[in-house]
Amino acid sequence: xxxxxxxAKRCNVSIATVSNIINGKPNVGRETREKVxxxxxxLNYTPNYIAKNLKTRRSKxxxxxxxxxxxxxxxxxxxxxxxxxxxxxxxxxxxNLRLYRKFGESYYENEKFFPMIQxxxxxxxxxxxxxxVYVTTHERVLKxxxxxxxxxxxxxxxxxxxxxxxxxxxxxxxGAAEVIRYLFSMGHRRIGIVSGPVRSLHTxxxxxxxxxxxxxxxxxxEKKCVVEGDWRRGSGYRGTDSLLEQKVTAIFCMxxxxxxxxxxxxxxxxxxPGKDISVAGFDDRELSTYYxxxxxTTALPLFEIGYTACExxxxxxxxxxxxxxxxxxxxxxxxxxxxxRDSVKDIRIQ
Amino acid sequence: xxxxxxxAKRCNVSIATVSNIINGKPNVGRETREKVxxxxxxLNYTPNYIAKNLKTRRSKxxxxxxxxxxxxxxxxxxxxxxxxxxxxxxxxxxxNLRLYRKFGESYYENEKFFPMIQxxxxxxxxxxxxxxVYVTTHERVLKxxxxxxxxxxxxxxxxxxxxxxxxxxxxxxxGAAEVIRYLFSMGHRRIGIVSGPVRSLHTxxxxxxxxxxxxxxxxxxEKKCVVEGDWRRGSGYRGTDSLLEQKVTAIFCMxxxxxxxxxxxxxxxxxxPGKDISVAGFDDRELSTYYxxxxxTTALPLFEIGYTACExxxxxxxxxxxxxxxxxxxxxxxxxxxxxRDSVKDIRIQ
DNA sequence: TTGTACGCGTTATCAA
DNA sequence: TTGATAACGCGTACAA
Numbered sequence: 016x017x018x019x020x021x022x023a024k025r026c027n028v029s030i031a032t033v034s035n036i037i038n039g040k041p042n043v044g045r046e047t048r049e050k051v052x053x054x055x056x057x058l059n060y061t062p063n064y065i066a067k068n069l070k071t072r073r074s075k076x077x078x079x080x081x082x083x084x085x086x087x088x089x090x091x092x093x094x095x096x097x098x099x100x101x102x103x104x105x106x107x108x109x110x111n112l113r114l115y116r117k118f119g120e121s122y123y124e125n126e127k128f129f130p131m132i133q134x135x136x137x138x139x140x141x142x143x144x145x146x147x148v149y150v151t152t153h154e155r156v157l158k159x160x161x162x163x164x165x166x167x168x169x170x171x172x173x174x175x176x177x178x179x180x181x182x183x184x185x186x187x188x189x190g191a192a193e194v195i196r197y198l199f200s201m202g203h204r205r206i207g208i209v210s211g212p213v214r215s216l217h218t219x220x221x222x223x224x225x226x227x228x229x230x231x232x233x234x235x236x237e238k239k240c241v242v243e244g245d246w247r248r249g250s251g252y253r254g255t256d257s258l259l260e261q262k263v264t265a266i267f268c269m270x271x272x273x274x275x276x277x278x279x280x281x282x283x284x285x286x287x288p289g290k291d292i293s294v295a296g297f298d299d300r301e302l303s304t305y306y307x308x309x310x311x312t313t314a315l316p317l318f319e320i321g322y323t324a325c326e327x328x329x330x331x332x333x334x335x336x337x338x339x340x341x342x343x344x345x346x347x348x349x350x351x352x353x354x355x356r357d358s359v360k361d362i363r364i365q
Numbered sequence: 366x367x368x369x370x371x372x373a374k375r376c377n378v379s380i381a382t383v384s385n386i387i388n389g390k391p392n393v394g395r396e397t398r399e400k401v402x403x404x405x406x407x408l409n410y411t412p413n414y415i416a417k418n419l420k421t422r423r424s425k426x427x428x429x430x431x432x433x434x435x436x437x438x439x440x441x442x443x444x445x446x447x448x449x450x451x452x453x454x455x456x457x458x459x460x461n462l463r464l465y466r467k468f469g470e471s472y473y474e475n476e477k478f479f480p481m482i483q484x485x486x487x488x489x490x491x492x493x494x495x496x497x498v499y500v501t502t503h504e505r506v507l508k509x510x511x512x513x514x515x516x517x518x519x520x521x522x523x524x525x526x527x528x529x530x531x532x533x534x535x536x537x538x539x540g541a542a543e544v545i546r547y548l549f550s551m552g553h554r555r556i557g558i559v560s561g562p563v564r565s566l567h568t569x570x571x572x573x574x575x576x577x578x579x580x581x582x583x584x585x586x587e588k589k590c591v592v593e594g595d596w597r598r599g600s601g602y603r604g605t606d607s608l609l610e611q612k613v614t615a616i617f618c619m620x621x622x623x624x625x626x627x628x629x630x631x632x633x634x635x636x637x638p639g640k641d642i643s644v645a646g647f648d649d650r651e652l653s654t655y656y657x658x659x660x661x662t663t664a665l666p667l668f669e670i671g672y673t674a675c676e677x678x679x680x681x682x683x684x685x686x687x688x689x690x691x692x693x694x695x696x697x698x699x700x701x702x703x704x705x706r707d708s709v710k711d712i713r714i715q
Numbered sequence: 716t717t718g719t720a721c722g723c724g725t726t727a728t729c730a731a
Numbered sequence: 732t733t734g735a736t737a738a739c740g741c742g743t744a745c746a747a
Contacts, residue, residue: 016515018740029718034742044716059513061491065424066740069415069723079459085444090435097434097461106492109429109459111447141411142456163409165366275655282657302652305625307632368724379734384726394732416724419739 017058025054037062068143076106077328078139078147080132082122083115086152087300088317092171095321096148103329108144110135115152120247132159140166146328149173150321154184154217167331171324172317174216174346178339183324183347187217190313190351191224194267194295197311197353199232202363203265203293207258208241209251209277211269221269221297237261244273251276259284264362265293271303271312274358278306293359297351308357316349323347367408375404387412418493426456427678428489428497430482433465436502437650438667442521445671446498453679458494460485465502470597482509490516496678499523500671504534504567517681521674522667524566524696528689533674533697537567540663540701541574544617544645547661547703549582552713553615553643557608558591559601559627561619571619571647587611594623601626609634614712615643621653621662624708628656643709647701658707666699673697 019037023030028047035043036051054060068074079096081089093109100107112131114122122128136159139147146166151157151173160168160180170182198206208225211218222241229236240261244250251273258266268274274296281288288294289308296303299314327344369387373380378397385393386401404410418424429446431439443459450457462485468475486509489497496516501507501523510518510530520532548556558575561568572591579586590611594600601623608616618624624646631638638644639658646653649664677694 109457
């Protein structure tokens with residue numbers, strides 16, 4: 016490995032001069048600059064970041080902790096983070112907790128992994144990351160950052176509810192409201208809901224969004240039109256019948272996956288989505304375009320969440336104020352975007 | 366940040382002793398050891414890896430370059446890499462090239478991004494990574510590693526065809542053969558193929574696999590039963606009709622996505638997959654379980670590819686032989702695994 | 716305009 | 732069993 020020393024020796028200058036040239040400092044002769052630059056090129060010299068960082072106490076590195084990179088929302092969030100890092104000249108030290116693989120489907124109700132997170136964060140600190148972005152795969156409150164964390168940390172997708180760490184989250188309430196408003200605009204009044212688990216923040220916020228529109232429209236919202244699901248396909252399947260009994264004209268599922276289950280059951284009953292009954296989903300996963308008919312759903316602002324989270328972390332690093340986060344920045348919600356496909360029928364009287 | 370120096374001072378020992386204790390060296394009194402360990406605990410001291418690495422010239426870090434983390438195969442490969450790193454005590458410096466996002470659908474036929482790769486790899490080297498794993502999102506030959514690379518590098522999913530760098534790839538030939546063998550076992554003899562682009566290595570290998578079975582069964586394979594696709598849904602859709610004209614009883618698509626297109630066209634024609642005609646796919650993407658009926662397909666050994674690639678990199682690092690790779694290790698193929706669902710009909714005469 | 720010398724937090728080599 | 736001290740590669744006062 017060629018070092019700054021070698022460059023200096025070859026050019027008969029001191030290492031200080033070489034260092035100055037590399038870092039674009041003024042006060043260096045044009046002639047020496049050229050000579051040095053040339054030999055740097057020739058020897059294919061690259062400054063050793065490790066040494067540099069040791070000196071500057073800045074690693075220009077963000078530690079990214081992902082609960083499970085194989086979860087559907089993780090790659091897009093990470094994509095947003097990488098975009099931001101690329102722009103600001105940061106590197107990424109990735110920690111994949113593999114929670115889903117290690118603890119199975121319901122790891123997010125499990126707190127066994129908390130010590131593991133602490134350990135991994137400590138590792139990242141030991142590696143001298145300048146900041147941390149934690150990416151959850153289920154939206155929930157998570158107290159995973161140690162009290163004495165000495166670098167800025169931001170939560171992406173989940174909530175911290177801690178004044179020290181901002182959360183960048185989905186605007187679930189508005190997202191669900193938009194879906195329901197669309198359903199209303201197509202003439203639907205009796206709308207069935209397949210929700211997520213009631214203890215989930217997603218679920219609660221979205222339910223609030225649903226009610227917002229019913230209230231706005233002056234129509235009472237009936238509790239019996241809500242069936243509790245668990246985000247999985249089977250729960251959509253199982254919930255369908257009771258919703259049908261309620262004579263709903265449309266079913267809003269809080270995940271595309273559950274909508275898939277609704278499709279399954281509807282198919283068995285010989286009912287065609289978008290024709291005999293309307294269905295809408297949530298998440299806008301690629302697979303929903305393969306449903307027959309393609310599902311009307313709303314996209315999670317995953318990329319944006321990652322980007323914004325990282326941006327906040329870097330802003331705090333560079334402003335180096337690691338204090339409390341002002342109230343208005345504690346939870347930053349990003350909007351979903353509705354995608355209309357063919358699963359919702361227009362039942363207005365012409 | 367508390368350093369080794371502080372620990373030493375507090376304990377009235379030299380930093381050398383503290384260092385020895387941390388690194389489990391022998392020849393240190395039990396009493397001093399305990400005292401030091403206790404203050405380390407108290408002050409919550411963590412060794413600075415940066416400084417350590419500067420000295421040891423080992424960063425215990427793998428540079429992972431992913432062409433696009435949002436591509437469907439990337440997360441699982443990265444998952445395999447992280448599993449391996451976790452086991453061997455390595456960290457991951459992640460570089461997401463964002464090729465798909467930057468250059469669109471057909472970036473893999475584009476060489477504009479080569480300088481970018483070189484630059485990113487140089488960055489990783491500057492960050493002192495001990496090795497590099499490059500993750501492609503389309504299987505192809507890629508000469509992206511610079512000649513003078515001074516750390517071990519391994520290609521995951523793509524081919525290097527270079528004696529210096531091993532490739533860990535999908536066993537496409539065997540994978541396709543297995544699908545065709547299954548189709549044969551269900552009585553199919555006239556089999557249509559929706560292939561990938563003919564210049565793709567995937568395509569060629571899989572076509573070879575198809576022929577292997579026809580040859581084995583002593584049945585001539587007809588070229589006109591192959592339609593060239595582009596991996597995308599539309600190409601499956603467009604290819605269906607001409608295959609139907611050939612009176613095929615089954616269609617093997619080289620991607621689940623294209624199989625989706627076939628389903629689309631079949632649906633329009635009122636033909637039911639798994640009943641009127643059989644369909645099989647490739648990749649085993651989650652969405653294929655949402656097709657109606659669920660698609661019989663074969664899974665790519667993504668996780669294993671990532672794991673194996675990383676394992677090789679680390680083995681080379683720790684053996685620190687960075688020379689040529691022995692012939693038998695140049696291309697390591699991992700097997701696919703067939704998943705039978707409901708899209709293939711048994712047409713044997715009972 | 717350039718060079719010297721020191722320090723960043725470690726590990727490693729000796730000597731005590 | 733312990734301690735001084737010299738590296739590691741770089742940035743930066745300060746001196747020249």
